[in-house]
Amino acid sequence: MSRILIIAEHDGTTLNVATAKTVTGANALGIDDIDVVVFADDPEAVAGQAAALTGVSRVLAVAHADFLHPLAARLAPEIAALAGDYSHILAPSTTFGKDLLPRAAALIGVNQVSDIMEVIDARTFKRPIYAGNAIATVRVPEGGPVVGTIRTASFAAAESEGSADVEQREAQAADPGHTRFVKVEGSDGDGPDLSSAPIVVSGGRALGSSDNFAIIYSLARKMGAAVGASRAAVDAGYVPNELQVGQTGKIIAPDLYFAIGISGAIQHLTGIKDAGTIVAINKDAEAPIFEIADLGLVGDLFEIVPELEKAL
Amino acid sequence: MKILVALKRVVDYNVRVRVKSDGSGVETDGVKMSINPFDEIALEEALRIKERGQADEVIVCSIGGSDVQQQLRTGLAMGADRAIHVETATAVQPLTAARIFLKLIEKEQPGIAFLGKQAIDDDCNQTGQMLAALWDRPQATFASKVEISDGKATVTREVDAGLETIEIDLPAVLTSDLRLNEPRFVKLPDIMKAKRKPLDSMAIDALGIETAAELEAVTFEPPPKRGGGKMVGSIDELVSELKNKGLL
Numbered sequence: 001m002s003r004i005l006i007i008a009e010h011d012g013t014t015l016n017v018a019t020a021k022t023v024t025g026a027n028a029l030g031i032d033d034i035d036v037v038v039f040a041d042d043p044e045a046v047a048g049q050a051a052a053l054t055g056v057s058r059v060l061a062v063a064h065a066d067f068l069h070p071l072a073a074r075l076a077p078e079i080a081a082l083a084g085d086y087s088h089i090l091a092p093s094t095t096f097g098k099d100l101l102p103r104a105a106a107l108i109g110v111n112q113v114s115d116i117m118e119v120i121d122a123r124t125f126k127r128p129i130y131a132g133n134a135i136a137t138v139r140v141p142e143g144g145p146v147v148g149t150i151r152t153a154s155f156a157a158a159e160s161e162g163s164a165d166v167e168q169r170e171a172q173a174a175d176p177g178h179t180r181f182v183k184v185e186g187s188d189g190d191g192p193d194l195s196s197a198p199i200v201v202s203g204g205r206a207l208g209s210s211d212n213f214a215i216i217y218s219l220a221r222k223m224g225a226a227v228g229a230s231r232a233a234v235d236a237g238y239v240p241n242e243l244q245v246g247q248t249g250k251i252i253a254p255d256l257y258f259a260i261g262i263s264g265a266i267q268h269l270t271g272i273k274d275a276g277t278i279v280a281i282n283k284d285a286e287a288p289i290f291e292i293a294d295l296g297l298v299g300d301l302f303e304i305v306p307e308l309e310k311a312l
Numbered sequence: 313m314k315i316l317v318a319l320k321r322v323v324d325y326n327v328r329v330r331v332k333s334d335g336s337g338v339e340t341d342g343v344k345m346s347i348n349p350f351d352e353i354a355l356e357e358a359l360r361i362k363e364r365g366q367a368d369e370v371i372v373c374s375i376g377g378s379d380v381q382q383q384l385r386t387g388l389a390m391g392a393d394r395a396i397h398v399e400t401a402t403a404v405q406p407l408t409a410a411r412i413f414l415k416l417i418e419k420e421q422p423g424i425a426f427l428g429k430q431a432i433d434d435d436c437n438q439t440g441q442m443l444a445a446l447w448d449r450p451q452a453t454f455a456s457k458v459e460i461s462d463g464k465a466t467v468t469r470e471v472d473a474g475l476e477t478i479e480i481d482l483p484a485v486l487t488s489d490l491r492l493n494e495p496r497f498v499k500l501p502d503i504m505k506a507k508r509k510p511l512d513s514m515a516i517d518a519l520g521i522e523t524a525a526e527l528e529a530v531t532f533e534p535p536p537k538r539g540g541g542k543m544v545g546s547i548d549e550l551v552s553e554l555k556n557k558g559l560l
């Protein structure tokens with residue numbers, strides 16, 4: 001039996017692009033049957049979007065009021081209940097997938113393959129370890145399904161040229177009652193999404209204050225780019241946490257990345273390794289960021305950034 | 313209430329890890345080892361909860377060879393009350409680690425099991441979630457703020473969309489994110505005091521757990537290198553390079 005189950009990530013109305021990337025990862029397995037399961041209080045719209053993804057053969061729409069907010073404790077038993085029908089269970093390596101899938105894997109009784117970056121064969125994968133300083137090839141033993149998260153920066157989003165059937169399914173588990181959603185607060189920035197934007201402009205500790213970060217936002221706006229940041233800039237409170245790029249923030253793969261006033265610590269670099277072109281602006285010619293940047297410019301960012309904006 | 317904190321011994325985050333030339337693993341000989349940074353943050357938070365009078369005992373535990381006792385001693389010097397070492401000859405993967413922690417939980421009955429969100433060596437980000445599943449208790453992963461009251465925890469979590477707040481009943485598993493706190497420095501007298509704190513060591517076999525089927529490591533390789541960079545001398549040059557590449 002070879003059949004893949006993908007857990008859809010969505011906000012209730014829109015399927016997250018991370019799911020489309022997970023479908024591309026699944027397509028690389030060489031297995032024809034790919035199901036996407038949508039847990040939602042009203043799955044119709046999201047299920048429709050999932051059904052359109054190229055390579056998807058069936059969408060399971062599971063409606064329940066409990067699924068208004070995705071809580072791992074509520075969803076993991078649902079996944080475990082479906083697991084018997086599948087050889088592979090995949091989710092994107094986003095905070096949603098990282099929170100949920102290991103809980104399901106433990107219920108199923110298998111270790112998880114985290115952050116799959118390349119598929120070698122149906123049970124063998126490459127994944128980064130040590131903040132991306134090494135790439136491990138791991139093989140999943142027989143005796144249970146492959147449960148894995150897909151490193152979204154390694155796979156392009158699947159096209160929307162398909163038309164899979166949508167099947168309604170009943171929820172099979174109950175609310176454990178011990179975990180309650182309270183709220184989620186985001187900056188709701190009006191710019192493009194950091195995880196999928198073709199151009200990202202990131203600022204680091206060198207910006208010095210949240211007021212100074214305005215020059216980064218301004219440059220990004222001029223280019224239609226998303227704004228990112230180093231951990232130091234987030235820790236200092238210049239920008240909110242969801243802008244952090246790196247090992248413990250977002251792993252991104254834009255066509256063009258600007259690292260401005262960022263030294264280039266390994267934990268930051270691991271988040272941008274798959275970027276097309278990296279531009280570094282730093283006043284220190286010895287900064288490690290220049291070792292991996294495709295284009296480097298030495299100088300004071302407070303002079304360069306406004307000038308650059310004008311020159312564009 | 314007791315708090316159980318997991319401390320993993322890992323290659324220090326400042327070390328630039330290298331893959332062995334035969335692809336059998338990474339070079340760890342003579343390399344600086346430390347407590348996994350996330351675990352240090354978890355311990356700091358546990359100590360603060362105790363200092364606020366909301367816990368009576370902080371127990372640190374680690375799974376590994378005898379050298380993990382160094383990290384346990386550091387944890388005791390930071391302020392933990394006692395330590396448990398589960399001795400294994402080979403490294404364990406997350407599901408086995410979670411089964412071991414569950415055994416310790418059954419024995420110690422903590423109100424909170426506090427783990428790091430990920431170990432910076434294997435970067436798995438699994439063990440806490442697995443433990444919560446096996447224990448059949450709530451999980452609050454990637455925590456950046458924790459408030460305890462009346463047998464509940466209100467936890468702010470760092471998620472892709474921003475900050476999520478959930479409320480969970482205790483006992484529960486928490487995993488720490490980087491911005492939860494800044495761990496304290498260990499002072500010399502505390503290192504001396506830590507030597508007298510209890511450290512129990514037990515063999516993994518004594519726990520009676522079944523080891524999970526492990527992922528087989530086939531090979532290790534260095535990451536693909538990015539092509540050599542080019543320095544530009546001016547903003548105009550930068551802009552024209554980007555235009556040549558068709559990026560602007």
Ligand SMILES: Cc1cc2nc3c(=O)[nH]c(=O)nc-3n(C[C@H](O)[C@H](O)[C@H](O)COP(=O)(O)OP(=O)(O)OC[C@H]3O[C@@H](n4cnc5c(N)ncnc54)[C@H](O)[C@@H]3O)c2cc1C
Pocket residue numbers: 203204205206229230231232233244245246247248249250260261262263264265266267268271281282283284287299300301302325349350432490
């Ligand atoms: C477990 C762990 C996980 C981590 N995860 C992440 C992560 O996900 N993402 C991340 O980014 N970091 C992460 N870090 C932190 C990382 O190690 C670095 O501390 C951090 O990336 C540094 O941020 P920075 O480059 O902005 O600051 P700094 O290292 O302080 O660099 C500032 C740079 O700005 C330059 N500069 C100063 N003034 C100017 C000026 N006027 N004009 C131009 N340049 C100027 C300086 O030359 C310097 O190179 C992690 C650390 C740990 C331990």
Ligand SMILES: Nc1ncnc2c1ncn2[C@@H]1O[C@H](COP(=O)(O)O)[C@@H](O)[C@H]1O
Pocket residue numbers: 318319320321348350351373374375376404406409426427428429430431432434435436437438439440
């Ligand atoms: N061998 C171990 N000893 C102590 N703690 C561990 C061990 N393995 C995992 N952990 C804990 O589990 C967390 C997540 O690890 P991982 O799932 O491997 O990324 C770590 O931050 C530790 O808190």
